[in-house]
Amino acid sequence: MTSGISIHQVSFSYPQSKPLFFKLNLTIKPRSFLGITGTNGSGKSTLLYLLNGLIPHSISGRFQGQVLVDNLTTSNHSVSALAKKIGLVFQNPEFSLFNLTVKEELEFGLKNLQLANRSQRINQALQLVNMAKFINRDPQTLSFGQKQKICLASVLALDTPYIVLDEPTAMLDYKSSVDLYQILVSLHQAGKTIIVVEHDTDFLLKYTESVLILDQGKIKASGSTRTVLKKTKLLKSLGIKLAHL
Numbered sequence: 694m695t696s697g698i699s700i701h702q703v704s705f706s707y708p709q710s711k712p713l714f715f716k717l718n719l720t721i722k723p724r725s726f727l728g729i730t731g732t733n734g735s736g737k738s739t740l741l742y743l744l745n746g747l748i749p750h751s752i753s754g755r756f757q758g759q760v761l762v763d764n765l766t767t768s769n770h771s772v773s774a775l776a777k778k779i780g781l782v783f784q785n786p787e788f789s790l791f792n793l794t795v796k797e798e799l800e801f802g803l804k805n806l807q808l809a810n811r812s813q814r815i816n817q818a819l820q821l822v823n824m825a826k827f828i829n830r831d832p833q834t835l836s837f838g839q840k841q842k843i844c845l846a847s848v849l850a851l852d853t854p855y856i857v858l859d860e861p862t863a864m865l866d867y868k869s870s871v872d873l874y875q876i877l878v879s880l881h882q883a884g885k886t887i888i889v890v891e892h893d894t895d896f897l898l899k900y901t902e903s904v905l906i907l908d909q910g911k912i913k914a915s916g917s918t919r920t921v922l923k924k925t926k927l928l929k930s931l932g933i934k935l936a937h938l
Contacts, residue, residue, distance in 0.1 A: 703758030731907035780848030838869030
């Protein structure tokens with residue numbers, strides 16, 4: 694039973710850096726489709742690392758406060774335990790793909806987390822991203838957009854209730870970006886919580902339900918996507934691209 698994500702009074706700073714977050718509070722409801730935007734250095738990726746336990750377990754820095762995922766405190770649970778809750782797709786798939794076949798790529802996470810029904814999970818995940826015919830291909834022979842879909846499939850095979858993506862369209866062409874978002878919409882309709890960091894406000898407007906604007910570790914605005922993106926004066930002042938409302 695999913696109960697959402699809660700961030701309570703979280704402060705974080707990287708080594709030898711000033712605090713990025715100071716007493717941050719945020720609630721993400723289950724089965725929502727949330728977009729996060731802001732300029733470079735605003736804290737978007739760092740926020741994602743808080744959600745899946747990379748902070749404080751794998752990324753060094755000063756961390757205070759509490760992050761809860763379905764009532765699990767991230768600081769008290771391993772990254773692998775949290776990986777069963779939150780699947781993270783990084784911006785650059787090249788950093789995630791290192792096995793010889795697509796099948797082995799998806800199998801890797803399933804083995805690590807000791808999950809059963811691996812063949813069934815792999816086949817279903819590849820079908821969801823329309824990549825089933827590439828199961829025996831070397832991931833390095835695929836296009837960039839296809840690699841991104843394989844990374845998403847690796848997360849889908851784990852069947853996590855939360856799927857988090859860090860700027861998934863940053864290196865994709867328009868058609869590949871639309872394909873990816875249509876997959877995310879289907880997953881959301883199937884009950885998944887989708888959290889996506891996205892610089893393109895037109896994609897946010899078209900696909901997300903709610904939006905969060907970050908600037909220097911502070912939440913400048915949050916709410917329904919259309920309402921937030923109508924704050925054109927704020928967006929201009931932060932250097933964020935205006936959506937075509």
